[in-house]
Every structure is written in structure tokens, then in C-alpha cells.
Amino acid sequence: MKKDNQSCLTEFILLGFSDFQTVQELFFCLVLIFYFIALIGNSLVLILTLTSPSLHTPMYFFLWNLSFVEIGYTSSISPKMLVNALSDNQNISFWGCGIQLCFFLLFGTTECCLLCVMAYDRYVAICQPLQYPYIMNLRECAKLAAASWTIGISVGLGQSISIFTLPFCGSNRISHFFCDLMPVLRLASTNIYKNEVAIVIITVLVILVPLLLILFSYILIISTIFTMPLAKNRRKAFSTCSSHLTVVCIFFGTGIFTYIHPSSEYSMDSNRFLALLYTVVTPSLNPIIYSLRNKEIKAAFMKSVTRKQIFFTE
Numbered sequence: 001m002k003k004d005n006q007s008c009l010t011e012f013i014l015l016g017f018s019d020f021q022t023v024q025e026l027f028f029c030l031v032l033i034f035y036f037i038a039l040i041g042n043s044l045v046l047i048l049t050l051t052s053p054s055l056h057t058p059m060y061f062f063l064w065n066l067s068f069v070e071i072g073y074t075s076s077i078s079p080k081m082l083v084n085a086l087s088d089n090q091n092i093s094f095w096g097c098g099i100q101l102c103f104f105l106l107f108g109t110t111e112c113c114l115l116c117v118m119a120y121d122r123y124v125a126i127c128q129p130l131q132y133p134y135i136m137n138l139r140e141c142a143k144l145a146a147a148s149w150t151i152g153i154s155v156g157l158g159q160s161i162s163i164f165t166l167p168f169c170g171s172n173r174i175s176h177f178f179c180d181l182m183p184v185l186r187l188a189s190t191n192i193y194k195n196e197v198a199i200v201i202i203t204v205l206v207i208l209v210p211l212l213l214i215l216f217s218y219i220l221i222i223s224t225i226f227t228m229p230l231a232k233n234r235r236k237a238f239s240t241c242s243s244h245l246t247v248v249c250i251f252f253g254t255g256i257f258t259y260i261h262p263s264s265e266y267s268m269d270s271n272r273f274l275a276l277l278y279t280v281v282t283p284s285l286n287p288i289i290y291s292l293r294n295k296e297i298k299a300a301f302m303k304s305v306t307r308k309q310i311f312f313t314e
Contacts, residue, residue, distance in 0.1 A: 008169035011091045012184075016084050016177035017272065028085040031276075034284045035078040041287030042067040045297070052300035058136040059125070059240075062118045063290065065145050069114060073107035074283040076100055077178045081280075084177065094168070097179040102160035104178065104279075108255075109206050110152030115251065116210035117144045118244050119217040126237050127224045155202060162198065166190055176272060178279070181259075203259050211252045218245065243290045250285065254278040 017027060045067040049060045080100065084090045092100070124135050159181065166188040176183040181199055185192050218241070225237045254277045291297050 008167070008189075009094055009172045011093050012097050012172045012174050012179070012187075014080075014084055014090045014092055014177055014179075015173055015175050016081065016090060018090070024085050028082060031078060031082055031085065031280055034280045035074060035082070037284035037288075038074045038078075038280075039071060041284060041291070042070045045287050045290065046071075048297060048300045052303070054296060055300055058121050058141045059118070060296075061141050062114055062121060062145065065148070066111065066114050066118070067287065069107050069111045070283040070286055072103065073111060074280060076103035076107060077279045081177050092179065094164070097174075097184065098160050098164040101163070101179040101181070101184060102156045104156075104180070105159050106152045106156030108152075109155040110148050111251065112206050112210045112255075113148035113151050114145070115244070115248050116213050117148055119214040119248070120144075122241050122244060123217040123221055125240070126221050151206075155206060159199070159202065162195060163188070166192070166195070176275070178275075180271075180275065207252065207255050207259065211248075211256075214248055214252075239295075246289050247282075247286050250282050251278060254282065 017024070046064060049055045049064040049067075077100070080092065121136055125132050128135065163181070163185055166185075167190055168187055169189040171187055174183045174187065185195055185199075188195075221237075221241060225234050228234045228237065254274055258271055258274050258278070
């Protein structure tokens with residue numbers, strides 16, 4: 001398609017939180033802190049799951065993928081947001097906006113799929129423990145992870161291309177701190193009904209379907225846990241699921257409130273603050289939740305620290 005048929009615009013302006021000028025410095029500091037926590041925490045999980053033999057299991061293989069996704073997810077948003085918070089120039093190029101949206105959708109969709117796969121992993125481990133080594137072998141785990149990434153890449157590329165091949169010849173002011181789906185789409189100088197329908201369908205498939213599968217898995221898991229004769233086994237089963245369930249509630253909860261509602265009720269102001277939770281805060285909380293509530297990760301971390309201490313003292 002010719003460039004003049006694609007867009008009259010060469011850049012967009014991310015308005016972000018410019019209407020809260022008095023707290024821009026505080027906003028910058030908070031985002032920077034959460035971003036560093038997300039990078040350090042998820043990087044630590046990546047290193048531990050790779051270097052600790054005790055964590056070479058299907059559950060931690062998927063957790064490794066999830067931590068990688070979280071780093072990419074928040075990194076597609078936070079750096080540009082930090083620059084804009086202290087700069088008078090809040091512009092982003094037309095194609096830069098498209099790339100940001102693509103990576104945001106790619107990592108966000110992949111995370112939805114991975115959380116669903118992790119719920120299935122917990123279901124097999126608790127409800128079919130004898131079959132677990134055969135069902136969740138290395139080959140099957142790799143297939144499930146590859147499927148999650150493939151779906152994420154397909155949604156990211158597909159939606160970005162379909163939106164950024166529309167003509168944009170009107171306003172270039174995006175009422176958000178990043179290039180999100182609806183704020184960008186509503187600037188298009190054409191009928192966007194088909195795009196809105198496609199977004200609704202994809203949102204249902206990417207958010208609602210995985211969430212329903214996760215809830216169904218946990219209904220089966222909880223019913224199985226209550227049939228366990230020993231209280232010790234019940235506590236252990238609950239502890240292996242509690243971290244994942246907490247992350248699911250935070251991630252899907254904010255996603256549902258943001259994307260699943262009638263368009264007439266779409267509120268830019270409320271969604272900006274809600275978007276901060278799932279783009280900045282949630283990626284920093286996930287490694288903390290998994291670390292504080294997981295004895296195996298804490299044990300692997302302490303063993304790694306002990307090895308380093310012995311190495312430097314020799």
C-alpha cells in the first residue's frame with residue numbers, strides 16, 4: 001500500500017499524565033522504582049531457573065518464560081513513559097507507535113496463554129500425579145510454550161498491521177501514556193467498525209477463554225485437594241497453586257476492567273491509571289509473589305548466595 005494511502009501523520013503525541021504536571025517528578029520516581037524492581041526481580045528468576053538443577057521442572061520452565069515475557073512487556077512501555085515524564089517533547093513516531101503496540105500485544109497475549117498453560121500444569125500435577133512425568137515431558141512443555149509465543153506473535157503483528165495500515169489524517173494526540181489499541185484506533189480517519197469487532201473477538205479469545213480455562217482447572221484442582229487424606233498434602237498442594245492464582249487474579253482482573261466493557265463506557269482517565277497497574281506494577285509484583293511464596297525458589301536463591309560466598313572466600 002502506498003504511503004499516502006496509509007497516513008498523513010508522521011508522529012503521534014502521547015499526552016500521558018500531562019494534566020497532572022505538579023506530580024510529574026513523583027510519578028517519574030515511582031515508575032522508575034517499579035521498573036527496576038521488575039527488571040531485577042524477573043532477571044533473578046530467569047537466572048535461578050536456568051542455573052539451579054532443582055528448578056529444572058515444567059512449572060519453572062513456564063515460570064522462566066513468564067519472567068522473560070514480563071521483562072519485555074514492561075520494557076515496551078516504561079522507558080518511553082519515563083522519558084516523557086521529564087520531557088516537554090512527548091512525540092512518538094508513527095511507526096514507533098506501531099512497534100510499541102505490536103510488542104505490547106505480543107507480550108500481553110503470550111502472558112495470558114502462559115498463565116493458562118501454567119494452570120494446566122498445576123492441574124496435571126495435582127489431579128493426575130502418576131501421569132505427570134509422561135504428560136508434561138520436555139517435548140510437550142516446549143510445544144505449549146511455543147504455542148503461547150506463536151499466538152502472541154500472531155495477535156501482535158496482526159492487530160498492529162490492521163490498525164497502522166488505516167489512514168490517519170486528523171488529530172495525532174493520544175490520550176494515553178502509550179500506544180494502546182482503542183486510543184490509537186479512534187484517531188483513524190475512516191470507519192473502524194470492523195477493527196472494533198476484531199478487537200472484541202480477539203479480546204474474548206485472548207482474555208476470557210484463558211481465564212475460563214484457568215477457573216475450570218482450579219475448580220478441579222480444589223475439588224481434588226479436598227479429597228486428600230493428609231492435611232500436610234493439602235497445604236503443599238495449596239502452596240504450589242497460591243502464587244499462580246494470585247498472579248492470575250491481578251493480571252486478568254485489570255485486563256477485564258480495561259478491555260471488556262461497552263465502548264460507550266470507555267473512560268480514558270480511569271483506564272490510564274488502571275493501565276499503570278498491568279504495565280508497570282504487575283510485572284514488578286510477579287517475581288516478588290513467586291519468591292516470597294515459593295520455598296524452592298528461596299532455597300535455590302540461598303544456595304546460589306552460599307556458593308558465591310564460598311567462591312570468594314577461597
